[in-house]
Amino acid sequence: MTVSLRVLDDGAWVSVNDAREVSVSELWRLDDPSFCGCDLPDFVVENVLSVGVDGRTVTANVYGQCIGCGETGVPGWVPVGRLSDGKFVDIDRENTVLPVYDGDDR
Amino acid sequence: MPTDVERWKSEVYGTEIREHLFRFAEEGWDAIPEDERDAWFERFKWWGLYHQRNGQESYFMLRIGTPNGRLEPGQLRVVGEVAKEYATGPGTNPIFGDAYADFTTRQSIQLHWIKLEDVPAIFEKLEAHGLSAQQACGDSWRNIVGNPMAGDDATEVIDAWPVIQELNETFKGNDDHSNLPRKWKVSVTGTPDGSGQGDINDLALEPAYKEIDGEEQVGFNVRVGGGLARNEPRLARDIDVWVAPEDAAAVAGGLSALFRDHGDRENRYNARIKFLVDEWGTEKLRETLQEDYVDFELETAGDDLRDQYTYNAGGEGRNDLLGVHEQKDGSNFVGLNVLVGRMGADDVIQLADLAEQYGSGAARLTQRQNVIVPDIPDGELDDFLAEDLLEHYSPEPSPFMRGSVACTGTEFCSLSIVETKNRQVRFARWLKENVDLPEGVEEFHIHLSGCTASCAQPQIADVSLRGMKTRKDGEPVEALDIGLGGGLGEEPQFARWVTQRVPVDEVPGAIENLLANFDDQRDGTETFREFVLRHDDDELADLVEPEETSYEDPMMHNTKRTWYPYAEDDELDASPAPSLADGTPITSDD
Ligand code: HEM
Ligand code: SF4
Ligand SMILES: [Zn+2]
Numbered sequence: 001m002t003v004s005l006r007v008l009d010d011g012a013w014v015s016v017n018d019a020r021e022v023s024v025s026e027l028w029r030l031d032d033p034s035f036c037g038c039d040l041p042d043f044v045v046e047n048v049l050s051v052g053v054d055g056r057t058v059t060a061n062v063y064g065q066c067i068g069c070g071e072t073g074v075p076g077w078v079p080v081g082r083l084s085d086g087k088f089v090d091i092d093r094e095n096t097v098l099p100v101y102d103g104d105d106r
Numbered sequence: 107m108p109t110d111v112e113r114w115k116s117e118v119y120g121t122e123i124r125e126h127l128f129r130f131a132e133e134g135w136d137a138i139p140e141d142e143r144d145a146w147f148e149r150f151k152w153w154g155l156y157h158q159r160n161g162q163e164s165y166f167m168l169r170i171g172t173p174n175g176r177l178e179p180g181q182l183r184v185v186g187e188v189a190k191e192y193a194t195g196p197g198t199n200p201i202f203g204d205a206y207a208d209f210t211t212r213q214s215i216q217l218h219w220i221k222l223e224d225v226p227a228i229f230e231k232l233e234a235h236g237l238s239a240q241q242a243c244g245d246s247w248r249n250i251v252g253n254p255m256a257g258d259d260a261t262e263v264i265d266a267w268p269v270i271q272e273l274n275e276t277f278k279g280n281d282d283h284s285n286l287p288r289k290w291k292v293s294v295t296g297t298p299d300g301s302g303q304g305d306i307n308d309l310a311l312e313p314a315y316k317e318i319d320g321e322e323q324v325g326f327n328v329r330v331g332g333g334l335a336r337n338e339p340r341l342a343r344d345i346d347v348w349v350a351p352e353d354a355a356a357v358a359g360g361l362s363a364l365f366r367d368h369g370d371r372e373n374r375y376n377a378r379i380k381f382l383v384d385e386w387g388t389e390k391l392r393e394t395l396q397e398d399y400v401d402f403e404l405e406t407a408g409d410d411l412r413d414q415y416t417y418n419a420g421g422e423g424r425n426d427l428l429g430v431h432e433q434k435d436g437s438n439f440v441g442l443n444v445l446v447g448r449m450g451a452d453d454v455i456q457l458a459d460l461a462e463q464y465g466s467g468a469a470r471l472t473q474r475q476n477v478i479v480p481d482i483p484d485g486e487l488d489d490f491l492a493e494d495l496l497e498h499y500s501p502e503p504s505p506f507m508r509g510s511v512a513c514t515g516t517e518f519c520s521l522s523i524v525e526t527k528n529r530q531v532r533f534a535r536w537l538k539e540n541v542d543l544p545e546g547v548e549e550f551h552i553h554l555s556g557c558t559a560s561c562a563q564p565q566i567a568d569v570s571l572r573g574m575k576t577r578k579d580g581e582p583v584e585a586l587d588i589g590l591g592g593g594l595g596e597e598p599q600f601a602r603w604v605t606q607r608v609p610v611d612e613v614p615g616a617i618e619n620l621l622a623n624f625d626d627q628r629d630g631t632e633t634f635r636e637f638v639l640r641h642d643d644d645e646l647a648d649l650v651e652p653e654e655t656s657y658e659d660p661m662m663h664n665t666k667r668t669w670y671p672y673a674e675d676d677e678l679d680a681s682p683a684p685s686l687a688d689g690t691p692i693t694s695d696d
Binding site for chain 2: 004006008009010011012013015017018019020023024025027042044046047049065067070072
């Protein structure tokens with residue numbers, strides 16, 4: 001079964017199978033000290049740039065800001081959910097430390 | 107590779123969409139196939155319908171485009187009646203109640219909680235009165251803005267309205283100009299006050315004199331590449347072209363065609379013409395326009411009137427269009443303050459009554475989210491000004507009410523990070539109660555935008571507020587970045603973002619302290635903008651002292667994580683949406 005993954009409304013959200021699943025304004029803890037120097041950047045999502053899939057993991061490339069230090073930018077790819085039987089399974093993005101993958105790994 | 111959006115557009119577009127829209131309206135929300143929702147919602151935008159944010163599925167925002175903010179006699183009433191009958195949903199706003207209309211910074215009207223099932227009736231009513239929701243939407247010509255009193259304002263040097271009409275008729279829905287790399291915002295102004303706010307548009311036509319064959323003529327100077335969005339604000343740049351009104355469409359069309367052919371289609375974030383102007387410079391832009399896009403010799407720029415610009419400039423003279431002003435025909439137009447641009451439907455209808463009773467029934471919308479009643483004879487003025495409704499929508503409001511502009515924010519908007527309109531109302535009320543402006547400062551503009559899209563034009567206010575988040579006592583809370591000293595005028599400037607991520611409950615205190623510091627350290631009668639100009643960012647940051655005060659913010663939590671911030675049970679899971687035509691929830695069967 002094919003899964004449709006899209007970024008819509010100028011980067012406001014990620015649509016998976018025509019349902020809005022990930023939205024800007026979420027606050028993520030990223031396991032990526034290289035982003036700004038903070039141990040676990042406390043990252044506000046301001047814009048979704050693109051969405052991808054890696055095996056069963058849905059990943060997103062987003063622009064935002066670390067509210068700990070103010071650094072802005074685009075970390076690597078961040079897992080935002082999983083696919084199971086073609087359906088999107090949410091992860092608790094705001095209460096989990098999220099790994100960040102290099103662009104090159106995609 | 108074409109994007110999904112491009113593909114959807116090529117499959118079904120334009121008037122065809124309307125037939126489908128009406129079919130869905132008849133069959134109900136459920137009739138939209140689940141795997142085609144993204145496509146249909148994208149297409150519905152063409153007809154002015156924008157699906158509201160998550161948690162509000164099946165409800166739409168409806169945008170009614172009113173070129174130059176111009177409402178002909180009778181149209182304001184129709185807007186009020188449509189809002190009253192159809193713009194009510196499951197969520198009630200604690201300040202504005204149910205059923206309201208929003209007047210926007212681009213002189214349009216937005217209604218919320220519109221249900222698909224009601225669309226045919228709404229369109230029929232709008233169209234019967236010459237109004238339309240059809241959008242030059244997507245990547246094309248947007249609602250053209252300007253001084254809404256074009257043609258009538260006694261101060262104008264050229265009537266911009268026929269030009270705006272011609273541009274609107276020529277380029278809206280024009281296939282050659284409807285697939286631009288990005289949106290295209292145009293401002294045309296004929297008054298010397300700068301009230302068209304050309305500087306923040308992709309294309310600005312501003313009044314200018316030019317000697318042609320020994321005779322002085324009035325036309326427009328052309329500026330290109332302004333815009334506020336996405337942390338990349340630009341002022342429109344002078345391309346050294348003067349154009350006569352009869353050639354305005356040729357030059358404006360030439361420029362949008364140039365943008366169509368040369369704008370960046372690879373990267374949407376780099377697509378607006380402001381970036382092309384950055385890259386090319388104004389000389390190359392002018393040359394290319396001359397060589398490839400117009401078939402007559404362009405004139406060089408004429409004498410502009412920018413040294414007379416006062417609109418939103420923070421100094422003397424008209425900073426907005428509120429109050430009583432003279433028209434060419436000897437009658438008057440009266441600008442009324444609509445706090446954050448939102449007006450209850452009953453009030454809209456009442457105002458329409460007054461407009462008919464005292465004026466011609468016409469109304470106008472301004473870029474500061476206010477409304478104007480034109481055509482009031484001298485003899486009727488006092489009675490009009492004494493009407494009860496004007497206590498609430500005042501021609502002479504207190505400065506903090508007057509200076510407030512706010513966008514939609516988390517109440518309905520997908521891109522938002524914080525609550526905006528209600529918060530700005532609470533800020534303005536608190537400031538009015540608790541803070542005095544320094545001696546002689548009559549106006550003070552505070553603009554609040556819920557994200558960097560900058561719909562509330564924060565960068566051109568004395569105090570700019572932009573949605574962010576921070577942690578307070580470890581808990582995530584809504585926060586605002588604070589910028590200072592923005593404004594238009596002869597020398598427009600963008601606000602400088604001096605203090606970041608201030609918890610929302612400390613913002614009124616920050617403004618109070620800032621104003622006290624301004625009062626203390628002010629040089630004579632200098633304006634706030636001048637004061638900001640002579641300080642560096644660190645000094646300014648020290649003058650903004652965020653602080654808790656008696657102001658309490660009931661919306662500190664993540665209002666975007668709610669289905670509606672003001673609902674008693676606001677959890678996303680508690681959302682009654684999607685709903686049937688009568689508002690009963692549609693239960694999901696999967
Ligand atoms: C249903 C959701 C939305 C609502 C209710 C909404 C509301 C508004 C309003 C009211 C304005 C005019 C500014 C004002 O006076 O308040 C505006 C303008 C704007 N909106 Fe939205 N908006 C929504 C979604 C979006 C989305 C998804 C985008 C991103 C594509 C967006 C981008 C903009 C931009 C860039 C402007 C600038 C002015 C203009 O283009 O006319 N909005 N929006
Ligand atoms: S500035 Fe952001 S939050 Fe406000 S209406 Fe525009 S897109 Fe929405
Ligand atoms: Zn950091």
